[in-house]
Amino acid sequence: MEEKKTYYVTTPIYYPSGSFHIGHCYTTIIADSLARFKRLQGYDVYFQTGTDEHGQKIEIKARDAGVTPKEYVDKMVADAQDLWNQLGISYDYFIRTTDKNHEEAVQKIFKKLYDQGDIYKGEYKGLYCTPCESFWTETQLVDGKCPDCGREVKEVSEEAYFFKLSKYQDRLVEYFESHPDFIQPVSRKNEMINNFIKPGLEDLCVSRTSFKWGIPVTFDPSHVVYVWVDALSNYITSLGYASDDDSKFKKYWPADLHLVGKEIIRFHTIIWPAMLMALDLPLPKKVFGHGWLLIDGGKISKSLGNYKDPREYIKEYGVDAVRYYSLREVPFGSDGNFSVDNLVDRINSDLVNNLGNLVNRTVSMNYKYFDGIVQSGNTKEDIDNDLINSVNGLYKVVAEKMDELKVSDALAEIFDVLRKCNKYIDDTTPWVLAKDDSKKDRLGTVLYNLLESIRICGILLSAYLPETSKKILSQLNTKKNTIDDIEFGNLEVGITLSEPVHLFDRIEKNIGD
Numbered sequence: 001m002e003e004k005k006t007y008y009v010t011t012p013i014y015y016p017s018g019s020f021h022i023g024h025c026y027t028t029i030i031a032d033s034l035a036r037f038k039r040l041q042g043y044d045v046y047f048q049t050g051t052d053e054h055g056q057k058i059e060i061k062a063r064d065a066g067v068t069p070k071e072y073v074d075k076m077v078a079d080a081q082d083l084w085n086q087l088g089i090s091y092d093y094f095i096r097t098t099d100k101n102h103e104e105a106v107q108k109i110f111k112k113l114y115d116q117g118d119i120y121k122g123e124y125k126g127l128y129c130t131p132c133e134s135f136w137t138e139t140q141l142v143d144g145k146c147p148d149c150g151r152e153v154k155e156v157s158e159e160a161y162f163f164k165l166s167k168y169q170d171r172l173v174e175y176f177e178s179h180p181d182f183i184q185p186v187s188r189k190n191e192m193i194n195n196f197i198k199p200g201l202e203d204l205c206v207s208r209t210s211f212k213w214g215i216p217v218t219f220d221p222s223h224v225v226y227v228w229v230d231a232l233s234n235y236i237t238s239l240g241y242a243s244d245d246d247s248k249f250k251k252y253w254p255a256d257l258h259l260v261g262k263e264i265i266r267f268h269t270i271i272w273p274a275m276l277m278a279l280d281l282p283l284p285k286k287v288f289g290h291g292w293l294l295i296d297g298g299k300i301s302k303s304l305g306n307y308k309d310p311r312e313y314i315k316e317y318g319v320d321a322v323r324y325y326s327l328r329e330v331p332f333g334s335d336g337n338f339s340v341d342n343l344v345d346r347i348n349s350d351l352v353n354n355l356g357n358l359v360n361r362t363v364s365m366n367y368k369y370f371d372g373i374v375q376s377g378n379t380k381e382d383i384d385n386d387l388i389n390s391v392n393g394l395y396k397v398v399a400e401k402m403d404e405l406k407v408s409d410a411l412a413e414i415f416d417v418l419r420k421c422n423k424y425i426d427d428t429t430p431w432v433l434a435k436d437d438s439k440k441d442r443l444g445t446v447l448y449n450l451l452e453s454i455r456i457c458g459i460l461l462s463a464y465l466p467e468t469s470k471k472i473l474s475q476l477n478t479k480k481n482t483i484d485d486i487e488f489g490n491l492e493v494g495i496t497l498s499e500p501v502h503l504f505d506r507i508e509k510n511i512g513d
């Protein structure tokens, strides 16, 4: 049997230093819909997310909470996993950087790079922002403060190990030039070259002695591996790299896609590729840096606390409404604003009016006029062609958009077809046909065309709105619910639909503000 094609997609591993917000959900929901879409297409998908648990910030948080760092992260990770479950995130593997196999593999990677001369011992002097766990140079500071969070930085000097990042500068530029798809969107590639590579790459500090909560360097245990080497390695340690069983590594590496927020694209397109070059491993095929979700135009911030637990939105509006909004509202790559007002508008216009009403009206009419039995679609008229052509072309268009990572556009295509279905109802007026016995076959055909369009949209929606897709397909009671059945005309004539089920409730504007 032919082996399935593989698809390995990752989210960043999140810091479990505070509870997650809608921004974390945004990345993860997008990765989930890409994974689900590839599964639908028959790929052998490996979708990974996880948590980045070491570092001084966690050490301090745990101390403040009066617990050990491990106790602290265990609790946060359980909470994160609960959130992902509530959001229907279909990850295949959840990596924690405190996993023993990860720690051992990182130690081996560090030792290998040291033995071959890519890591060396030196002295680190720099300005450090503890909450952000970032070192900055004088020129990067804004008004003398951390450019990311605006807080005080402090001067630190300590013995440290360094990774010879500068050695890989030319190879990185060559790689970017010869692999134009590697960094996306393309504007981010130019940013990396102009802002970081052209001014010259400096060697990177990769160990610390001023805190303990990290992976010890085996040959110099007063040092712990500094977070980015620990964190970035997750993408291969989870697959068994540098372990006794590296079969998953052989199968899935290189990753097809690292999905990351724009603030960490530098780590994924400069440091991570240089580490992989040093390890003599292939580079990921693509790194996509998406924009930020803002709240009221500003950054969603754990430290500002200007956000709600995403579970409150799920409880109030339903999981698929939150997923839909996250996937649809912001063109991928740009920044976008999260507002409850827009969320409610989207629910009412797209989910209630366009999708929910269409399915409900169609199934109800098929009950009213044909006791729920699917009629043959043999009495065709010209007016059907436009709808049938759009529905038949839909999978191809959606697949193309998904390959370009334009998830919002892919969804928009599906909802355009749903809109066409609603227009088709207005144009064909089934309730008028029903009054004339001689038009019974035509009425059956109109409803067949609608049910068939809904079936095909329902299959495609499984990547984005899994619960709703299930509800739609089970109302149709069809066995033709895979991508192999995507062509128009596969809905089984003569089956009886299940009772109509309401999909979405209209939300009154004043609720949830």
Ligand code: MSP
Pocket (backbone or CB within 6 Å): 011, 012, 013, 014, 015, 016, 022, 023, 024, 026, 027, 052, 231, 232, 234, 259, 260, 261, 262, 263, 264, 291, 292, 293, 294, 299, 300
């Ligand atoms: N631990 C590092 C990543 C290591 S990956 C090897 C980290 N963690 S984080 O928790 O601070 O952020 C992780 C990711 O969360 C961001 O890159 C981004 O994908 C996502 N987001 C965090 N806030 C966000 C928004 N406001 N909007 C969109 N995405 C956001 O960085």
